[in-house]
Amino acid sequence: MNDENTSEKNDEPASDFIRAIIERDRAAGKHGGTVATRFPPEPNGYLHIGHAKSICLNFGLARQYGGRCHLRFDDTNPSKESVEYADAIIRDVQWLGWDWGEHLYYASDYFDRMYECATELIRRGKAYVCELNTEAFKEYRGVPTRPGRESPGRQRSEVDNLDLFQRMRAGEFEEGRYVLRARIDMASPNLHMRDPVIYRIKKAAHHRTGTRWTLYPMYDFAHCLSDSFEGITHSVCTLEFEVHRPLYDWILDALELHRPQQIEFARLNLTYTVMSKRKLLELVESGVADGWDDPRLPTLCGLRRRGYTPASIRDFCRRIGVTKFDGYTDVALLEHCVREELNRTAPRAMAVLDPLKVVIENWPEDRVEELEAVNNPEDAAAGTRTVPFARELYIERGDFMENPPKKFFRLAPGREVRLRYGYFIRCREAIKDPETGRIVELRCTYDPETRGGHAPDGRKVRGTIHWVSASHAHRARVRLYDRLFTAERPDDIAEGEDWKHSLNPDSRTETEVLMEPSLARALPGDRFQFERLGYFFADPVESKPGAPVFNRIVSLKGKAPS
Ligand code: ATP
């Protein structure tokens, strides 16, 4: 772990079915008792919170059992991949706090060995060159309930197959003319076993190997071989690969290579968002999102920009655990994790989002009092600061009601409320704009005996509200975020419906806050709890020292005044 919060180090997840398998293997002395896992992203997009589940699982297993976890780029499809994506993935895994040490690998580094393996399969009579076009290929493959038909290529001699495969490599044929197929079983009920394609011609430059290759291995071929070459012991992947497992095993057995154990778990789905790379790319390219790091996206760079901490994401991944059952996780759990951490660590401050002026009539015109405020009630070491109190203040408009219902315990005409770290004030009158009727100012009085928030006569007030001194307040831009989609499961749509129809038009609100003076000193990347409003992050890109721009990470639990 390379980040500030390592307290969870001794807080490994509860056991689960994967840990049970690994513990059984270790007890039996399998793989010499070692554990080697990997996280194998394809560099064709940015990582999201679902990937974090897989990252924390794989790296977490390696840490827990004293093994190693590789970061391996599964870069076998050059037309969709790029260095930009690979660099971003490296940054995100590091930010999450994981360290692969010397074990950074690229499937493309194995292209020669993979080509050799394919040739070896041909020699063993277990692969052949097939000339069927896409349409015929599908037609010959058949459907699960009926056996497929054999491709004419299946009968080709070893010599002819080797010759054609070598000429495919030499770039002699155009894309689609031939593919290399594993020779398995055209009657298998599992379509992945009906002589799957393992190599295809693709005349695209690769971001690492340039134009050296004109044919590339398919995922199913490249993946198991990469795992095997690297001595992976437990190849942990998501459930959709369960049906690929027989092929994974078949290829390695056919070549008599080390065979890791593939174990599948349920992917993470999160409510009110989408996680498919294709959909995220569409949101970015269409301008719905302001780039991959838009704080509303579930991408790791978006969560980082929003203000989420790596420790809170790891904590989330630990709490969701791993199972074999597909389901949705409530985004509220993720929010809970970051609240819980920031409640411990974030300094408090006062800021007002929707200001309503308060004039304290019995407070002398130019008197300013510095009141002591606690920086973090959860952390005594955080100390105190002072906040200026003066005759004119701002409170939150929502903390006043002209005709309050019974359960409203904040300010109303004739009612008394406590100002946080300050005095009790009582509202005498609400002044309205004569034209619009909108309340523009409250005239109040304060009780000088209540400094520090207690009345010597023991009288109680039910409400405590936050405030800032009008003449001392600093202004800052702030962005409030809501869910990106209004639908709980935006992926569950009816046939023909656009998955974007449930995009929330109000997922972002830009406004201004009036802040206590100490907040003007916030540095880019600082996090605060604005009392009663939530946790805020000084945007690392747009903030300047002395001029912060804030993103709301998450509101406080319960009802905020706005
Ligand atoms: P693609 O459709 O491009 O394959 P992908 O999200 O599966 O998208 P990969 O780069 O292949 O992208 O993913 C890397 C690893 O992360 C894989 O092992 C994959 O199983 C895992 N992964 C991807 N999405 C999730 C998810 N939502 N929850 C858990 N693991 C995931």
Ligand code: MG
């Ligand atoms: Mg994938």
